[in-house]
Amino acid sequence: METDETSGAAGLSVLIADDHTLILEIIGLVLENTPDITLTTAISVDGAIEKMRAHGPFDLILLDLDMPGMNGGETLRQISGLNAGRPVGIITGGPTPRVIEEMSRNGAAGVVPKTTSMKSLTNAIRFMAAGERYFPLELMQEQKAAQNAFVSPLSEREVSVLHELADGKPNREIGENLKLAEATVKMHVKSICRKLGVSNRTQAVIAARNLKLV
Template sequence: MKILIADDHDLVRDTIASYIQAEANIEVSRSANLHEALSEISSEGPFDLVLLDFDMPGMNGLSGLTKALEANCQKPVGIISGTATASIAEAALEAGSAGFLPKTMSARSLLNAVRFMAEGETFAPVSFMANRNECDHEFDTLLSTREKEVLTGLSKGLANKEIARELELQEVTVKLHLKTLSIKLNARNRTHAAMIARDAGFI
């Protein structure tokens, strides 16, 4: 079995790959963005399963899924994410995704899901999908994924440097996201932004 994992976070990509590679007869290739993934599919594919991080560079929403499906000769392509809502997962399935894998899944569940999708079945955690109404929030349309991640770190009381380390970003990038999300939320400062998030039920 040949699997391609595409994720721009080295730690996440390598961890998932090591989980899967530990299983016999599974060959795992890795890419850091959609462009690399499409090149890998072109040169080494088609793969039995391609896993794409929803938020990595080049994805542009679900258009990256469509491109990968076409490149992989319509063989299974799934979406993985640590931030996407259940509604996005549902849209991905409707667009032809073989499944949706939250990054919070256990190693054993991940392996089972991978095998399931590679065999042509569709996978999505029932507990995750059942909460689609509760998981959605007005901030999902107002803020970008990165802005929401920075806001979450901010609400935890983390300093810019700590948020940058947690998200594997440059500190200057975190400051930029703080500035833009503060403008969108009409927040006077970082403390006010955290209060707005708390009062709105985002955190």
Template sequence: MDHQTPPSGLHILIADDHTLILEIIGMVLENVPDIQLSTAVSIDGVLEKFKVHGKFDLILLDLDMPGMNGVETFRQIAEMNDGAPVGIITGSPTSRVVEEMTKHGAAGVVPKTTSMRSLTNAIRFMAAGERYFPIELMQEQKANQAAFVSPLSDRELSVLRELADGKPNREIGEALSLAEATIKMHVKSICRKLGVSNRTQAVIQARNLKLV
């Protein structure tokens, strides 16, 4: 499904294995003179489109279609699109998806419940280099972050910050005026509370949780 448009228009690729959704989007966008739509129903289909057309002004990828392996596939397609924006279209957007895709440079996350008028605006917005995330998803993300309570005590957080700097137990003890044995005890407690088995994993998990 490729709708022709003048060379000055935007060339958009939307990949989704729900053909009905693609047909509905196509019916709307075929009446938009400056947007040319290409579609694919799998990642293999996306790769075939690249062979024919090269890079696109914007690509929207369905998170759940065949061949889509989360961030790994997203990054592969983004690299192939040579710096042009790549976003996500999904039927079940969550604050975690928003956070993960934001971290990896997605142009936006578009719920499949988005109205066709809003979709057209979102496409223009992302193609112009802006980032599109529905306000309700951003509010949910902020609420989840505000509701998170650290399982660590203030002393454990102090030790964790020193761990994140790569210091051994002896240096942490000197910095916090604590015995090395006490530091070992705190490190063990930190690992247990964060559900990890060693100090390296503790630091990684702490960064994921925005504790350090």
């Protein structure tokens, strides 16, 4: 059952959706003593959407990456749209360089590890609500190290196409998103398959994920 925790009559309105109720309770205990933040909670994506429909846009929404109904970047974009373009971030137990890249690419306001101290979480909430992007330094360093460890054989445009392939989009939609002719997209897909040593787009996505290209 979704719950609401209120920590003051004014200030930042924050919605945190996480299916671990203990985490929500701990966060609620901390934020109830933070007068400039009003917290609303939900335990699923559907629950978060219900709260948004009842409340309207929030100053910040944090979504658990692994809760029911969560589908990565697709859900992130959906919730961002429903939140009138206001910031939406991710909270997760074990962020990887790939998660950081994917969430950043899909417009996340930040990625907050569940190991973050409550004081740092409060600061991160204020930071993201102010329109800034919050990605902890150690996570960014891990991402940079992973990127430097492997030199991609793909061009920048091929990487863009590959990300669209990883989202399961057909050539026509990829072309529309990247402003490319469908024939050009097909050419890029063939080049990607050749460079990765695979025979079709599905294998290309699997190979790219193994190489941490997407």
